[in-house]
Amino acid sequence: MQLVVFKIREEFFGVEASKVLSINDMMSVTKVPNAPKYIKGLINLRGIIISLLDISILLNLSSHSVDEIDCESSSIIILDVDYEEVGIIVDKVDEVLDIDHNLIKKSIDNKLPFVKGVLELNYKLITLIDINKFVSIN
Numbered sequence: 001m002q003l004v005v006f007k008i009r010e011e012f013f014g015v016e017a018s019k020v021l022s023i024n025d026m027m028s029v030t031k032v033p034n035a036p037k038y039i040k041g042l043i044n045l046r047g048i049i050i051s052l053l054d055i056s057i058l059l060n061l062s063s064h065s066v067d068e069i070d071c072e073s074s075s076i077i078i079l080d081v082d083y084e085e086v087g088i089i090v091d092k093v094d095e096v097l098d099i100d101h102n103l104i105k106k107s108i109d110n111k112l113p114f115v116k117g118v119l120e121l122n123y124k125l126i127t128l129i130d131i132n133k134f135v136s137i138n
Contacts, residue, residue, distance in 0.1 A: 001098070001099055001100075002016070002096060002098055002099075003016060003017060003096065003097045003126070003128070004016075004017050004020050004023075004077065004093065004096055005093075005094040005095050005124075005126055006075075006090040006091075006092065006094055007090065007091050007092040007093075007094055008059065008090055008091050009056065009091065011125075012094065012125065012126045013090075013126065013127050013128075013129055014119070014126045014128050015077070015079065015128075016131075019079045019080050019131050020077060020078070020080075021079065021080050022045075022077075022078045023075055023077050023093050024075065024077075025075060025076075026074040026076060026089075027043055027044075027045070027076070028043070029041040029042070029043055029052055030042045030043070030044075037054075037057055038054050038055070039051060039053060040052045040054045040089060043076065043087055045078065045085075045087075048085060050078065050085045050086065051087065052087040052088075052089065053086060053087065054088075054089050055088050055089075056089070059127075074089060074090065074092075075091075075092065075093050076088065076089060077090055077093065079131050081131055081132055082132060088131075097121065099119060103120075103121070104116065104119050104128060105117050105119070105120075113133055114129055114130050114131075114133040115127055115129065116128040116130045
């Protein structure tokens with residue numbers, strides 16, 4: 001299994017590489033009036049309008065303000081979620097890893113059903129996100 005590992009604040013997270021369509025530099029965001037707080041707005045990626053999510057809110061990390069996003073270091077990961085493209089804001093894309101399923105420890109936190117489990121690798125604790133469940137909660 002391949003994982004794309006990224007960082008939000010000081011924590012590492014991973015999503016299955018098969019769900020990742022592209023990794024892009026931060027770009028201009030059009031705010032959506034009355035949208036839920038975790039929807040930062042819309043981006044136009046090569047003529048395709050994509051919802052941009054701030055998953056840090058649902059991960060109980062401090063949220064990104066559109067005005068506070070560091071355009072030089074932040075990235076957007078475009079994911080395929082049930083045949084729809086969705087972007088997530090990350091502070092940094094760290095690496096792509098090949099891992100063995102047996103290294104994943106199941107999460108015992110039922111409050112976060114979108115967390116598949118955790119992985120300890122190279123002195124990093126990586127939380128694995130099930131992006132389909134993450135988006136379906138909202």
